[in-house]
Amino acid sequence: MQSPCCCLLSLLLYLVLLSGTWADLEGTITLRLLQTSTFQNSSFVDTEGLSLLEDIKLGYFDKRTWSIHLYQPWVRSPVPQADWEKLENMLRIYLQKFNHLINEGAMQTDIPYPFVFQCMGGCVLYPNRTSQAFAYMGYNGQDFLSFDTKNATWTLSQNTTLSRYVKAFLQNYTAVRDMVEMILNDTCVGEMKMFLQYGRAALERQELPVATVFARTPSLGQLLLVCHVTGFYPRPISVAWLRDGQEVPPGPVLNTSPILPNADLTYQLRSALAVAPRDGHSYVCRVRHHSLGTRSLLIPWGNSEVVLITGLVAGLLAAVAMAAVVVLWVWRQRNHQPKEESKSRNSILSKGA
Known part of the structure; x- marks a missing residue:
């Protein structure tokens, strides 16, 4: 049985097996391969997958059809249809094996459902042409395992029964360990260099602030x-x-x-x-x-x-407004008072008559 991170990396890295030469782009370039699997119970798993070149979404896993959908049209064109069908078939096989492995580990270590497993792997290409690979696993939002690409060993991020079980499984199978090391240290960087030519226009896109x-x-x-x-x-x-x-x-x-x-x-x-x-x-x-x-x-x-001038102007405007209100009130009072006196005199005269 293959490693979950290994299968995910081999699957998604195949997505970028493209011909061409490395576009000499400036800055650091990172390829990230992400998987999130929510285990509701032993028979139902909700899985999401995403591939990113920097912040550009390359493709995602459609959990309804168990197929790969692409965000960028330039990702699909260099891959023949027959190879694409093989890729999607590999995806289905991988997910079946991954779900079986995690469910088996949960039952043997008495892990309660539901829980979430995550994998992130990929590589970084620096401007000086050096590179660095990485692979991490997470459980319920916490660091779980990490892969030391130099020593080809898995390291515990948390010391639990489940993490020890998964580490032992991954570490004891030398074929799996060697494959993970090869994919991270060689395949990832090599294929990303070729892939950059097709995504150069997207990577070089610039928008003014x-x-x-x-x-x-x-x-x-x-x-x-x-x-x-x-x-x-x-x-x-x-x-x-x-x-x-x-x-x-x-x-x-x-x-x-x-x-x-x-x-x-x-x-x-x-x-x-x-x-x-x-x-x-x-x-x-x-x-x-x-x-x-x-x-x-x-x-x-x-x-x-x-x-300061803005504050003074605002104060002066407020003072002028208040003065205008006072003047208007006094004017109305003065005009209103003779009318009241006239009404009062007319009332007295009518009574006298």
Whole structure:
């Protein structure tokens, strides 16, 4: 019986057995192969599978039809139809064996249902042409096992009856161990280099960031400057605040959110800087991104004088508005009083008559 991670890697790596030469792309490139299997009981398992090249989805496993569906059209074209059918057949066999192995381990170690098993494997290709492979297994959201690709050994991440059982199974079968080592250290990197040519256009896609700066006043003595940057791709970006031309160092007054995905396959983030309303400094949000080349996107907020003038103008407008309300009220009162006096005199005269 083959290792679950081994089978998953061999299956999904076959997906990228493409001809071609390595596109000399800049930066680090990572191929990730993911599997999540939820064991509801010994007879029902809900499985999801996903393959990613960086953040580009290559394909996923359709649990309803037990087949592979692709997100990118350039993944399918180099694979002959006969090979594709063999690939999907391998997937079905693998899942049957994987489910049997885990269910057997759960029964022998008295593990209660339901539980979740996860596998993640793949490799990283660095700009200097070196590479590093990785493989991890998880159980119920916790680290379970990891594979040492240099020594070809499995390491316990948690010391439980189930983890010892799975490790012993994986470690005792030398053929399985050797296959995992070969796939991670040789096949993964070799095939990813060939695969990059077909995905080069997607990997080199660039979208310019759009940035805006606005202010909030969480308290009377504090002004919060917010720089919102969105619509950029690829993911790496640098956002910093400049005070009088000097970068503000990390600290309690500076808070930058994680990089979050947008629905259109771009990214966004926010960087907030807490300042005093009248500190006399000027502030600029600086954005650096690969799509900008050597340039930087600079979005100024202004200085304390602008903030102060804005506050004074707002105060003056409020005072003028209050004065207008008072004048209108007095005018109405004066016009209303003669009418009341006239009505009163007419009433008295009518009574006298």
